[in-house]
Amino acid sequence: MKTRTDEIADGIFRISTCISGIAPDGFTFNQFLIKADEPLLFHTGLRAIFPLVSEAVARVVPIERLRWITFGHVEADECGSMNQWLDAAPRAEVAHGAIGVMVSLNDLAHRPPRALQDGEVIDLGGKRVRHIDTPHVPHAWEARVLFEETTRTLLCGDLFTHTGDGPAITTQDIVEPAKKTEELFHGSCLTPTTGTTIRKLADLSPKALALMHGSSFNGDAVRAIQDLADLYDGWFRDALPMQ
């Protein structure tokens, strides 16, 4: 197992580990490190890969300087090593939406987490991240994404998940690979508001999409978000009983 690091936008580093045995062509687990006066990590990674990921982070920023530990929702790949990070970085604080803090993180985190309101911005000093609640999208009540405003990078977690160990950044279509992967894993929570919640993210006018599983995307991100929303709307309509 190897971990690679690529700067996918100014000061945003993708730390990627491909794990075999999940999909035939491999499956990546990506953490994003934002280098700023107050460095922030989005996704902690699994407990099992903490030694690899922490070594990669330390090559960019000393671990003890990490200020914010963040992730999309409460699952092992998103936050399994949360407490290992809190132990290694004494100044670090977990920040998550209010629901995640109330339901899980007040209990799970070794130190009290900070609860963020929908739309709240953390000024990292040189970078700014906006917290956006996306309940049940793609899954979990406490689901959320982060938008880094200076680079217009949407850290979109499990949205657009696709298999394979592709390049760090792609300009190719990511919607069709996401469709195939959804048909393989059925990882998303399909509700009447799934498409609407996804479509709203296009209002941010992101320039880049940072995916937890797969290549990051540089291209017409607004169009990709709209196409993904249309895909889920179609699946939801298809799932309705015949009138």
Ligand SMILES: [Fe+2]
């Ligand atoms: Fe997930």
Ligand SMILES: [Fe+2]
């Ligand atoms: Fe994930």
